[in-house]
Amino acid sequence: MVATLLELDLTQPLLEAPPQDPISAALARRRPLLRDLVDGLRLATRDPDVAGLVAHVGGHPVALAQVQELRSAVRAFAATGKPTVAWAESFGEFGPGTVPYYLATAFDDIWVQPSGDVGLTGLIAEAVFVKDALAKLGVLPQMSQRYEYKNAADTFLASEMTDAHREAAGRLAASAMEQIVAGIADGRGLESGQVRELVDRAPLSASQAKDAGLVDELGYRDEVYAQLRRRLGGVRLRFVHRYRRARQLEPRHALSRLSKGPAVTVVHGTGDIHLGRSTRRGLGGTSIGSDTMGAALRAAASDSDVRAVVLRVDSPGGSYVASDAIRREVRRVRDAGKPVIVSMGSAAASGGYFIAMASDTIVAQPSTLTGSIGVLGGKAVVRDLLDRLGIARDGVAEGRNAWMFSAYRQFSDDEWQRLESWLDQVYDDFTAKVASDRGLSREHVEGAARGRVWSGADAQARGLVDELGGFERALEIACAHVGISRDEADVRIAPRLGILERMRSPESSEDLAAAATTLVGPGALRGPVDLLTAAFGVPRIGVLTTPVLWRLR
Incomplete structure (x- = not known):
């Protein structure tokens, strides 16, 4: 042969x-x-x-x-x-x-x-800043953040890295470079100092x-x-x-999938997080809709063959409310007696971390971007831009704060204070749930939070991540939790849907078809800030969004 x-x-x-x-x-x-x-x-x-x-x-x-x-x-x-x-x-x-x-x-x-x-x-950690471009267009971003390391807002509010931004980005680049140097030294039989010298040459x-x-x-x-x-x-x-x-496709593998043996379900969450159904983004990308992921997790919880769930997360975050809804479903899977093991991809930060933190075990790669326990919020005021284009808007309203989120008017002092209070509330809820889910003190969480993004290696040192490794390691842990070997586990992707099931409209929110991704949906673009970020080629902004604008290259 x-x-x-x-x-x-x-x-x-x-x-x-x-x-x-x-x-x-x-x-x-x-x-x-x-x-x-x-x-x-x-x-x-x-x-x-x-x-x-x-x-x-x-x-x-x-x-x-x-x-x-x-x-x-x-x-x-x-x-x-x-x-x-x-x-x-x-x-x-x-x-x-x-x-x-x-x-x-x-x-x-x-x-x-x-x-x-x-x-x-070597590596460069880069960020994009559009404040001056927006000013030339007549767009005024009004945003606030919790706290100094929540640098996604800096994209719109600053013209260069703040001291906190530079500190966090510098540590990410340094952590990644340490991992790369160690890997090269080990693979090529060199000393780390020799590798550093070659990098500089x-x-x-x-x-x-x-x-x-x-x-x-x-x-x-x-x-x-x-x-x-x-x-x-x-x-x-x-x-x-x-x-x-x-x-x-070999007979013994095909038969094992058809058998009713112990199963480990894999639920994928890729892209920005929003309410509603997951949607396709651009050329093959997807988003994480709370309805879709919630349905997939409910299906895993109710399947008697499923012993454990591996939740693969690759997301910069997004909506706070949607992230909280998904976290609730993760907890319900655990309440059903089935462990949930999270495997983090390139990024699982802010909202991505929010949906992961209630699991039994979090596994991340050393270079995964995670943490970013913080919040931002606001709007982009486009009145000057529309005035320059000769476009006028007017209207009447009932309710003191009906105009609060209008992109045509700036926040009043009272509206700004309401925004600030809401950000405080979200940040306090986020940090409290991190402390509860991870078994950490609020003081410890505060030291690791304030919106700061960590590498997986640095996050593990701070108790935000349990183990360093990849998807296979997460599967091994899931199997060990329920007393089965990796080889005997029937690993399934959830939801298991045929083409017709993916295309048809679900009968109810409990119907498995509710766990299918839609081709288009209301989550595609969600307001003036989203339009601006799309125009400038930067990610969509949700209140739990991490600054994935940093590019290590």
Whole structure:
């Protein structure tokens, strides 16, 4: 029998969650699911027919937290003694290539094209500020925040980083760089000090990188594959996600899914959080609607076969009320005697942290953006902009504060005080629930809160996260909670819906079809601030939104 050489194409973005509607599935059909890659490598570690692994690294950057999840899976595969090889035309074509190179160091051997570079230049934490642009347009943002680290509001209120913003962003970049340096040092057999010196010398040519011990061989794709074939003999190539799918279709795996054995349900929450049904965002992205996620969690709680739930969260937050509604459903799953384990993706902050904090265990990657226990609120006043365009608005109102949220009028002093009081109330509720859910004192929570975003590693040190790891680790914990092994668990994605069920209108809020994502919905854009953020290419703003404007590159 011809052995299999597995391939990873890491030149394109990876899907965080499976598509929830036909359009999203069509748009994302060539993009593999992160979980499929990790699970495929797990299955391959014990498959004698799999001879090795080769990966094409580069192109579109993979998120740092996803890189760490893949690195763990690759290292576990390499521990079996099977060869692992990463190759790239260039790790940044005389440009940034730190994160792709960090991914490559999980492999035993690294090749780079002779004309390529190793752009191990470090990381930048960037933020976008639109205050001055808004002023030129005649738009006045009126926003307040709790507290100094809730920097999503700074996007609209400041022209550069505040001291608190710079401090928090600096620590995020430093934490991420510490993780990258440690990973590179371990993968390449170097000291951390040596890696730091090479970072300061980069970008390096291919030959310089080889001399420094950062790469093993210089060569082109055909030379990489020719060497592997000489080493392994006759092999057939197969992408990891295709291999995983084929394994899942094998009779013994198919029968195990049809059996009524103990099940662990996986509920995905990806995107910004809002009230109502989850919707498709843009080219394949999704949002988290409280109705949709609540229905999925209720279905898991009522399914007698389900022993535990893994909640995968990748969200910068959004609505406070929607986040609280989802947190309630998490607690109800636990009240039904089923543990809930949270696996955090690239970000699970502010509202994303709110929906995670009531779980039994929180697992995050070291680079996950989390915390951001704070709140912001306000509006953008567009009267001057409309006046310049010759557009006038007028009306009559009943009720002293009927105009409070109008984008055509500024807050009155009394309305501003009402906004400030409401922000205090939300912040107090958020911190109190963190303390209760995490078993921490209010004083301790306050020290970790004030809107500050933490890396997963720093969040664990402060009791906001329980363990560092990825989705597979969360599954292991869920299985251990209910006394079953990872291999015997029937892992299901919730909700289990066919195409017709996804398309039809639900009969009631208890109908499983209520857990389906809609193609469009009222959560798509929600007011003037949302329109402005969309225009400037920054995320939608909810009162529990974290500043994912920071880009580590």
